[in-house]
Amino acid sequence: MSDLSAPITALKGVGEALALKLGRLGIEQVSDLLFHLPMRYQDRTRLTPIGLLRAGQEAVIEGEVTACDVVKGRRRSLLVRLRDASGILSLRFFHFSPAQQQQMRSGATVRAFGEARAGATGLEIYHPEYRLSGGSETPVEEYFTPIYPTTEGLNQPRLRALAQQALGLLDSAPEALPDVIPDALLQRFQLPGLHASLHLLHQPPPDVNIEQLTSGQHPATRRLALEELLAHQLSLREVRLRIQADGAPTLPSGRSLQARFLAQLPFALTGAQRRVLEEISHDLSRPAPMLRLIQGDVGSGKTVVAAMAALSALAGNCQAAIMAPTEILAEQHYRSFKAWFEPLGIEVAWLAGKLKGKARLDAKAAIADGRARMVVGTHALFQDDVHFQCLGLAIIDEQHRFGVHQRLALREKGEAGGLTPHQLIMTATPIPRTLAMSAYADLDVSVIDELPPGRTPVKTVVVPDERRPEVVERIRLACSEGRQAYWVCTLIDESEALQCQAAEVTRDELTIALPELAVGLVHGRMKSSEKAEVMTAFKAGELDLLVATTVIEVGVDVPNASLMIIENPERLGLSQLHQLRGRVGRGSTESFCVLLYHPPLSKSSRQRLAVMRETTDGFRIAEKDLEIRGPGEVLGTRQTGLAQMKIADLERDADLLERVSAMAQTLQGSPDVTAVLVRRWLGEAAGRYGQV
Secondary structure, three states, X not given: OOOOOOEHHHOOOOOHHHHHHHHHOOOOEHHHHHOOOOOEEEOOOOEOOHHHOOOOOEEEEEEEEEEEEEEOOOOOEEEEEEEEOOEEEEEEEOOOOHXXXXXXXXXXEEEXXXXXXXXXXXXXXXXXXXXXXXXXXXXXXXXXXXXXXOOOOOOHHHHHHHHHHHHHHHHHOHHHOOOOOOHHHHHHHOOOOHHHHHHHHHOOOOOOOHHHHHXXXXXXXXXXXXXXXXXXXXXXXXXXXXXXXXXXXXXXXOHHHHHHHHHOOOOOOOHHHXXXXXXXXXXXXXXXXXXXXXXXXXXXXXXXXHHHHHHHHHHXXXXXXXXOOOHHHHHHHHHHHHHHHHHHOOOEEEEOOOOOHHHHHHHHHHHHOOOOOEEEEOHHHHOOOOOOOOEEEEEEEOHHHOOHHHHHHHHHHHHHHOOOOEEEEEEOOOOOHHHHHHHOOOOEEEEEOOOOOOOOOOEEEEEEHHHHHHHHHHHHHHHHOOOEEEEEOOOOOOOHHHHHHHHHHHHHHHHHHOOOOOEEEEOOOOOHHHHHHHHHHHHOOOOOEEEEOHHHOOOOOOOOEEEEEEEOHHHOOHHHHHHHHOOOOOOOOOOEEXXXXXXXXXXXXXHHHHXXXXXXXXXXXXXXXXXXXXXXXXXXXXXXXXXXXOXXXXXXXXXXXXXXXXXXXXXXXXXXXXXXXXXXXXXXXXXXHHHO
């Protein structure tokens, strides 16, 4: 058999039961074994004299048995003493058989491999791998021994044997796994070919730099990372090409409508907002769908830019929709758009999961017959029973909360008229450039890198929770000066019910400690109407202090709030902390954020809180977040498949990304190469991207 694309059961010794275990590791066809790389290696290529061994070192040793005894202690164990010319060491077995005792008779020569540790008799190896040896003429291993990621019931020798079978098949039919990366490119990066890389990674020769291998810096690993990154880029570009092959409505600038809208705003647009609007109107004037991501730090005015873009769609007799990840944020958008658009004679509809009965039917009818020209909602907008008369622009807020498939599903909502809606995606979570190049290769990126004038940066202090009484006094002082404050409770690992309970307990404690203040509470289990009521009261200044769970993370705007306490900030990622902090400092008063942590802090928590104290620059924070937590966490894209790289690491391999982008552009005209790479690295997911 020479077919690497054959199911894994085509290999010798792989039945249904073993195939199920391999499937848990994502190994379904023979070639998957080649890309299931070792996570580390053991050096069994040389014998180490016992006298040179140190505790914590893994090594192959060989010696003569001088004693073998069953020792009674807290646990019975078989203790075998081994001696070579340089010293003595013990092998200890807690699980052993009479046959093993027989083997280990005095005078036998044993070769063993394991980790030496300090024990009751000096250096000991617990449960080593061993065999009776014919002395030093028995050859040692030719290559470093790979240790693979595994699953219950699947041992290393079995995985190694299967990987060797797959390598043998690759050697007998190299054409079954074509190397499609152009030579010129490999030379430029000084990278080896595909087959040589796979051989080296599964069978590293003794002279290889093992540190380079385990850290992922070896040219062989980089070669595979380059190809995987390229496959992801190409799959996203495919999506983009497929969408852009559809027609989109060409939308006028809507200048007169926009001018009327701007006239009612109490502020002027910043230079950055105007620049991004130019980029958007250029896209909207073309007959291909816009696919644009707007990145802007907390408070940079993305919603106003979205409103201006929506007015272009409305001026072109189309509808516009904005979708937010949480009901609180969607409700806030609804209130903003209603206040802005109704004076212009534009009907705004609202749709969320909690809208029931007649209200829901009325909203759906207004969307379907086009009376509602502006529609605001949560992912309820995706549902099959929601129909638009003519959707010209879909705006998605906080993209990282939605999967790529959800985002692209919105386009189907506009296809009734035979045209694909333009898409504008917004995020207040700045995405490091390397990540944006990889995760959003299907989007054009605009950045609003300027805050409106009059904003004062928020000062951040980090305080242990034994100083809680001082923090409570600080709230009393701020509120006595006419300011307002937030107290955010975080219990990320617990259930929502426990989060809400913690918030209720905190509200009760603070009400007792600060009897002169009006204290409100918002959490995820309250009804939409109750949350809205509390938020409105807080915004109107009827409440001094708002206790909340992280539901207030995104988009809530109360300029008079100048103090935020975040409890247990060590439980949150940097971007989320930055988002929360962005709820204060929205006016011209000096604002403070107090991070009230519970000691002791882990190293990464200390790092995160230090970054928060040092900077308010969202992009710098995002870079640090990527460094500390990795791409899957930062993007929140576990569900998109983007962060699920097998080999590439977006942070480690960041320097490859620019080259990969250029390559993807070059290879876009070679559908054969694209198909091979996308199928090889994304497998089933490739088909899903294709359908979106």
